[in-house]
Every structure is written in structure tokens, then in C-alpha cells.
Amino acid sequence: MNLKTIVVGPFATNCYLYWDEPSGDGIIIDPGAEPDRLLDEIEASRMKLLAILLTHGHGDHIAAVKSVKEACGVPLWVGAGEEDLLANPSANASALYGQPIVAPPPDYTVIDEDLISLGPISLRVLATPGHSPGGVCYLDESQGTLFCGDTLFYGSIGRTDFPGCSHQVLIQSINDKILKLPDPVVCYPGHGPATTVGAERNHNPFLKGDYFV
Numbered sequence: 357m358n359l360k361t362i363v364v365g366p367f368a369t370n371c372y373l374y375w376d377e378p379s380g381d382g383i384i385i386d387p388g389a390e391p392d393r394l395l396d397e398i399e400a401s402r403m404k405l406l407a408i409l410l411t412h413g414h415g416d417h418i419a420a421v422k423s424v425k426e427a428c429g430v431p432l433w434v435g436a437g438e439e440d441l442l443a444n445p446s447a448n449a450s451a452l453y454g455q456p457i458v459a460p461p462p463d464y465t466v467i468d469e470d471l472i473s474l475g476p477i478s479l480r481v482l483a484t485p486g487h488s489p490g491g492v493c494y495l496d497e498s499q500g501t502l503f504c505g506d507t508l509f510y511g512s513i514g515r516t517d518f519p520g521c522s523h524q525v526l527i528q529s530i531n532d533k534i535l536k537l538p539d540p541v542v543c544y545p546g547h548g549p550a551t552t553v554g555a556e557r558n559h560n561p562f563l564k565g566d567y568f569v
Contacts, residue, residue, distance in 0.1 A: 358382075359374050365390060369416045371384065379475060383405070383406055383474055384407075386411055387424045391427075408425055412492070413440075431464060433472065435466055435490035438488060439490075465490075477496070479496055482502075484526075485529055487507055492505070502542065502544065506547065511556075511559065527563075
């Protein structure tokens with residue numbers, strides 16, 4: 357599988373293109389801003405875009421959804437419970453920054469342990485609420501690749517001071533869904549560099565001591 361990280365917008369959001377080389381079939385995860393640039397990257401990668409997947413519905417992850425969806429005519433997938441965030445700038449935190457953002461309603465909602473099959477791509481849904489009410493991660497079990505959104509970062513975890521957030525729920529999600537994965541699984545977060553499950557298990561200060569409660 358091919359993977360390309362495109363950092364977009366004022367919050368340096370990681371948008372991912374993920375596609376199969378022989379067929380060109382692929383997906384885009386978290387198109388957070390700069391739709392023209394993303395469309396150019398899709399074309400340059402010679403991808404046939406099959407779907408847009410969102411790890412969650414905060415404004416910095418959804419601002420380019422409408423443009424990409426309309427240009428490519430593809431469905432939108434998101435975790436169940438995020439629908440209000442797509443439609444409501446107050447819920448998705450964009451109103452806090454004076455730039456209200458909305459996205460189209462999802463074509464499909466997913467829940468924990470669903471398997472998304474899109475051409476040659478198969479992704480297991482891991483429900484990881486806490487940073488948002490219905491946040492999810494997408495695991496390619498065959499590749500050992502996890503798209504973890506703002507649930508887990510290199511050396512950190514997602515913030516929990518937005519509406520609908522919970523530190524306790526987020527820690528439980530990380531413990532139940534991510535730390536049970538094998539150490540070599542590579543985690544591609546919503547911001548910052550990639551990491552591995554093992555590195556975060558062993559070194560992330562937010563997963564130890566007083567934070568991990």
C-alpha cells in the first residue's frame with residue numbers, strides 16, 4: 357500500500373492518501389483544509405478515490421470534505437455519534453476560532469469492529485471516543501497501520517477540553533483499543549509525526565502515572 361501524508365491548514369492537520377499501487381484505488385482520511393491542494397495531490401498520485409474517511413468531526417479535520425466530496429463524487433464515512441459535529445460549528449469547535457466550518461452529512465456511519473472494504477483496502481474500525489463523542493481509528497490489519505486521528509500522538513494524547521470530550525473516556529479508549537495492539541503497529545496521528553504502539557506504550561508520559569487514570 358502507498359501512503360502519503362499532507363499537512364494542511366492553520367492547525368497543521370495530517371491528511372492521508374492511502375492507496376493500492378496496482379489498481380490505483382484509494383481513500384483520503386481527514387481532509388482538513390486546502391481542498392485544491394488535496395485534489396492536486398490525488399491527481400498527481402494517480403489515485404482513483406473511493407471514499408472519504410474521517411477519524412472525527414472537529415473543524416480542523418473536515419474543512420475540505422465538501423469540496424473533495426463534490427469534485428470526486430465519493431461517499432463520506434464517519435463514526436456514529438459524530439454527525440452533529442459535521443453540521444454544527446459550536447460542536448466541532450470551529451466557532452471558537454471565529455471561522456465556522458460545516459461538512460455534508462455522512463453517507464455511512466461506523467461502529468466498533470466494523471470492517472470497511474473499499475476495493476483492495478480493508479480497514480477495521482476501532483471506536484475510540486474521548487477526544488470527541490464518536491471518534492474512531494482505522495486499522496489496516498494486513499499492513500500493521502493505524503490511522504488514529506487525535507486519539508493518540510507521538511508522546512501525547514488528544515485534548516479533552518472541547519464539548520463532548522472526556523479525559524477518562526479517552527484514556528479508556530487508548531487502553532482498550534490501541535495499547536492491546538502489537539508493538540510494531542505504526543500509528544499515523546491527526547497532527548505531528550508517526551509513532552508506534554510500542555513506543556507510546558513505553559515512553560508516552562500521558563499513559564503513565566497520574567495521567568493514566
